[in-house]
Amino acid sequence: MEIRFEERQGALVATPLERRLDALAAPDFRAKLSEKAAGRSLVVLDLGMVQFVDSSGLASMISVVKRLAPGGSMRIARPAETVSSLLKLTRLDRVFASFPDVAAAIAAP
Amino acid sequence: MAAWYFDAFEARTPPVPVPHSAPREFVFQTTAVAALALGAWYLHWRWTASLQGAPVWFAAPLVVAESLAFIGSLLFFLSIWRNRDPVPQAPPRTAGEIGLEQNRPLIVDVFFPTFTEDPELVRLSIQDGKRLRYPHPIDLRIHVLDDGKRAAMKKVADEEGVGYLSRSSNVGYKAGNLRNALEQTQGDLVLICDADTRPFPQLLERTLGYFRDPEVAWVQTPQWFFDLQPGDPLGNDPQLFFDVIQRRRNWCNAAFCCGAGSIHRREAVMEAALKSFGRQVEQQVLESARRAPDHLEVEDAELRQALHSALVGEAARATELTPYKFHVSEDLYTSYLLHSDSERGWRSIYHPEVLSKMLSPQDLLAWTIQRFKYAGGTLDIGAHDNPLFQRGLSGWQKLMYTATLWSYFAPLWTVPFLLAPPIYFFTGLAPVGTYDAAFYGHALPFLLLNRLAFMLGSWGVDSTRGEQYYLGFFWVNLRAILDVLRGKPIKFEVTPKTREARRFVSLAWPHLLLISLTIAGALFRGVQVARGTAAPSAYVANVFWGANNVWSLWPLLLAAVRRQGAA
Numbered sequence: 161m162e163i164r165f166e167e168r169q170g171a172l173v174a175t176p177l178e179r180r181l182d183a184l185a186a187p188d189f190r191a192k193l194s195e196k197a198a199g200r201s202l203v204v205l206d207l208g209m210v211q212f213v214d215s216s217g218l219a220s221m222i223s224v225v226k227r228l229a230p231g232g233s234m235r236i237a238r239p240a241e242t243v244s245s246l247l248k249l250t251r252l253d254r255v256f257a258s259f260p261d262v263a264a265a266i267a268a269p
Numbered sequence: 270m271a272a273w274y275f276d277a278f279e280a281r282t283p284p285v286p287v288p289h290s291a292p293r294e295f296v297f298q299t300t301a302v303a304a305l306a307l308g309a310w311y312l313h314w315r316w317t318a319s320l321q322g323a324p325v326w327f328a329a330p331l332v333v334a335e336s337l338a339f340i341g342s343l344l345f346f347l348s349i350w351r352n353r354d355p356v357p358q359a360p361p362r363t364a365g366e367i368g369l370e371q372n373r374p375l376i377v378d379v380f381f382p383t384f385t386e387d388p389e390l391v392r393l394s395i396q397d398g399k400r401l402r403y404p405h406p407i408d409l410r411i412h413v414l415d416d417g418k419r420a421a422m423k424k425v426a427d428e429e430g431v432g433y434l435s436r437s438s439n440v441g442y443k444a445g446n447l448r449n450a451l452e453q454t455q456g457d458l459v460l461i462c463d464a465d466t467r468p469f470p471q472l473l474e475r476t477l478g479y480f481r482d483p484e485v486a487w488v489q490t491p492q493w494f495f496d497l498q499p500g501d502p503l504g505n506d507p508q509l510f511f512d513v514i515q516r517r518r519n520w521c522n523a524a525f526c527c528g529a530g531s532i533h534r535r536e537a538v539m540e541a542a543l544k545s546f547g548r549q550v551e552q553q554v555l556e557s558a559r560r561a562p563d564h565l566e567v568e569d570a571e572l573r574q575a576l577h578s579a580l581v582g583e584a585a586r587a588t589e590l591t592p593y594k595f596h597v598s599e600d601l602y603t604s605y606l607l608h609s610d611s612e613r614g615w616r617s618i619y620h621p622e623v624l625s626k627m628l629s630p631q632d633l634l635a636w637t638i639q640r641f642k643y644a645g646g647t648l649d650i651g652a653h654d655n656p657l658f659q660r661g662l663s664g665w666q667k668l669m670y671t672a673t674l675w676s677y678f679a680p681l682w683t684v685p686f687l688l689a690p691p692i693y694f695f696t697g698l699a700p701v702g703t704y705d706a707a708f709y710g711h712a713l714p715f716l717l718l719n720r721l722a723f724m725l726g727s728w729g730v731d732s733t734r735g736e737q738y739y740l741g742f743f744w745v746n747l748r749a750i751l752d753v754l755r756g757k758p759i760k761f762e763v764t765p766k767t768r769e770a771r772r773f774v775s776l777a778w779p780h781l782l783l784i785s786l787t788i789a790g791a792l793f794r795g796v797q798v799a800r801g802t803a804a805p806s807a808y809v810a811n812v813f814w815g816a817n818n819v820w821s822l823w824p825l826l827l828a829a830v831r832r833q834g835a836a
Contacts (some may be wrong), residue, residue: 163740176687183536184376187453206814210337214699214783215535215540216535217482218539219452222590223590226585228582231579231583233578233579233582249540249544251547254547254550254551255582
């Protein structure tokens with residue numbers, strides 16, 4: 161799983177450069193993102209290129225959240241429709257607030 | 270090469286599932302209905318006409334116990350009411366054929382969780398895992414999940430060329446161990462074994478076909494202890510549970526997962542875990558808001574939103590994501606949650622053919638720990654997530670889970686049944702007004718037909734030891750009930766697979782006491798009957814009753830004094 165990392169206005173923006181975040185990609189995604197996200201207050205996950213996330217992918221996002229600083233949060237930018245549906249189905253849309261773009265995710269309170 | 274006590278049993282072959290017979294099933298159902306009707310008639314008589322003249326302190330608990338036992342019979346007969354075996358499907362060629370969006374060979378993980386088991390014992394399991402065959406290309410990945418973090422175990426895994434996974438803590442015990450492995454592996458399907466589970470080569474080719482149905486979440490196969498001693502002195506043989514009870518739950522989608530020998534769809538397990546996680550986070554946020562309602566009244570919308578996000582984040586960090594519930598009965602609990610997910614309608618399959626072999630608990634201590642876990646875990650689920658009120662379960666699923674739960678309340682009736690004969694022998698008091706023709710006329714038809722229905726319902730499976738241990742289990746079961754009532758955690762221990770070099774009379778003293786009291790009482794009262802100072806009809810009834818109790822308690826006592834290594 162290739163991920164592009166950027167610093168923007170104090171937030172870590174992580175952009176997976178693959179179409180699927182599934183069980184195959186999850187272990188690598190978790191390892192790479194956890195390392196970068198550890199102790200951060202705000203991580204924005206830009207899912208613009210990801211078209212499919214399964215439960216294992218979503219589970220790997222949860223384990224990253226647990227590495228953030230106290231009070232920190234992980235937000236999602238540009239989720240595909242299927243990703244939003246899965247978030248809603250699992251009631252995780254409250255844990256991972258979604259935004260139409262990275263700028264909105266960073267600017268949100 | 271290490272020599273094992275079970276080497277002599279390696280050539281044993283497993284029992285074949287009893288063939289289904291529609292006529293026999295009909296006869297069983299008819300007999301069960303008749304038995305239950307006679308039972309209701311008997312109980313009506315007991316409550317309305319048999320108590321006069323009997324001391325209330327003795328008669329009342331006993332008639333209540335009989336009524337509870339009757340409910341147990343009702344639930345049991347309903348839970349084994351019909352058998353519909355699943356239709357095996359051809360092994361899928363690709364991941365796409367089990368509902369995934371990828372046209373590649375299936376990836377199957379095989380997990381061998383271990384903690385203290387001898388690494389050489391686990392090696393045998395790994396070697397059998399490596400012999401798993403499949404008719405199509407498959408990516409088989411075997412992993413040893415070592416919570417013991419042992420160098421010797423890693424060495425065995427390396428020598429066998431399989432994966433070795435360990436973790437820094439042992440949080441969640443076996444369920445936590447499985448979670449850690451799921452996080453690091455990628456299989457579409459996961460075969461869960463115990464450290465001593467030896468899969469047969471055909472396991473995957475016989476079971477993966479069921480996953481063609483995208484709603485099938487897991488397939489459970491029977492657990493077969495290939496090392497049982499002649500006569501099965503410890504009552505370990507689980508055939509009654511698997512071949513009768515589990516198998517009869519297929520038709521209403523209520524067969525539950527029992528851990529070893531089961532194959533799971535990763536997506537099902539993970540999705541259920543996510544939903545449970547989402548619910549728990551939501552509840553925690555609501556609770557936090559209730560405890561500190563001030564933040565809801567913050568006027569500034571942005572600040573209010575920020576406070577809310579912080580609450581959600583904290584709840585998410587504090588909540589465990591648990592593909593397998595961190596619970597002493599993690600398999601049962603996980604099944605329960607998956608079956609309750611009516612949004613997805615996950616299905617379970619019980620495949621009746623034995624496809625692996627494993628080792629049985631080797632002595633009374635190991636047996637006690639294992640049974641205590643089963644009882645405590647099930648009762649704990651009942652105490653916190655009563656199946657009768659669980660949303661998403663169908664009526665029959667509720668009944669099946671309730672039947673399992675109810676069976677662990679057995680001491681409520683088995684203890685009075687065990688105590689009644691000695692009480693009569695020593696006091697001369699009886700729990701019925703008189704042991705006359707009316708008593709026998711009501712009780713015997715019910716007891717005989719109940720027995721017959723049980724025989725027909727479990728046809729082809731030897732349940733003698735199971736029946737004995739059902740009564741003999743009262744002490745362990747009673748302790749589990751008391752622990753759950755007191756809110757004590759069910760102490761979680763790995764079932765020892767080796768015999769302890771000690772005797773276990775301490776585990777069976779209640780049995781010894783009851784046997785002694787029953788025999789001594791029978792002799793004491795016998796003398797009085799011989800002298801003509803006590804009625805023979807009550808004595809005869811209680812001698813039969815007491816003899817049945819002693820017959821049931823005896824094997825456990827014998828197991829307690831069995832020497833280490835004795836056959």
